[in-house]
Amino acid sequence: MKRALFLDRDGTLVEPRHYPSCPKDLVLSQGIGPLLRMFQTSGWELIVVTNQSGIARGFFTEHDLECMHAALRDMLRVWGIELNAIHFCPHHVEGSVPHLAVPCFCRKPQPGMLLEAAAARDIDLSRSWMIGDILDDVEAGNRAGCQTALVDLGTEQCPAIPERWPRLVAPSTADALRQIAVAEDLMPVSAMPPQFLPRTWYSVAAAQ
Numbered sequence: 001m002k003r004a005l006f007l008d009r010d011g012t013l014v015e016p017r018h019y020p021s022c023p024k025d026l027v028l029s030q031g032i033g034p035l036l037r038m039f040q041t042s043g044w045e046l047i048v049v050t051n052q053s054g055i056a057r058g059f060f061t062e063h064d065l066e067c068m069h070a071a072l073r074d075m076l077r078v079w080g081i082e083l084n085a086i087h088f089c090p091h092h093v094e095g096s097v098p099h100l101a102v103p104c105f106c107r108k109p110q111p112g113m114l115l116e117a118a119a120a121r122d123i124d125l126s127r128s129w130m131i132g133d134i135l136d137d138v139e140a141g142n143r144a145g146c147q148t149a150l151v152d153l154g155t156e157q158c159p160a161i162p163e164r165w166p167r168l169v170a171p172s173t174a175d176a177l178r179q180i181a182v183a184e185d186l187m188p189v190s191a192m193p194p195q196f197l198p199r200t201w202y203s204v205a206a207a208q
């Protein structure tokens with residue numbers, strides 16, 4: 001069975017924005033390219049799991065989301081990374097699009113998207129990680145049986161229930177990836193890519 005990194009999108013894989021709705025709203029989190037590539041070349045699957053209630057709310061359409069995700073895949077290909085899957089939840093009970101304004105099992109903190117991806121792709125959840133910037137991500141990961149990492153953007157209150165405690169907390173997505181790589185003995189610390197690269201190195205590093 002394979003191992004996976006389940007990645008929240010907004011605030012984790014890309015920088016936080018309020019209801020991003022087009023490709024230019026997506027900016028990769030700093031320093032994650034070499035680290036994600038290291039996981040993928042070590043055999044880990046990279047799977048995005050994202051709540052997109054903006055669809056149920058009528059802020060943008062599923063087609064807009066597809067355009068954003070095509071751009072996201074292109075941005076990652078520059079780093080030699082191919083996302084294995086993108087799962088999204090378009091629902092929200094308070095939405096304005098009737099058929100999407102329903103309760104569901106996919107909206108985080110529920111674990112539906114992770115369970116579905118694991119079943120489809122033969123993933124060992126107990127040896128996989130969920131990384132997100134809010135405790136709903138952490139809870140979804142914990143409920144799916146994954147290890148969990150919180151990227152602390154300063155928004156989350158101390159959790160009242162154990163399902164919302166992350167295994168580790170990091171100040172950035174790149175740092176979370178480094179901590180996980182160390183915890184999983186993916187690579188000696190000395191051989192790990194640095195957290196940040198000088199701007200002038202980017203085109204060189206991406207081409208390697």
Ligand SMILES: [Mg+2]
Pocket residue numbers: 008009010011012132133134
């Ligand atoms: Mg997020």
Ligand SMILES: [Zn+2]
Pocket residue numbers: 089090091104105106107
């Ligand atoms: Zn849903």
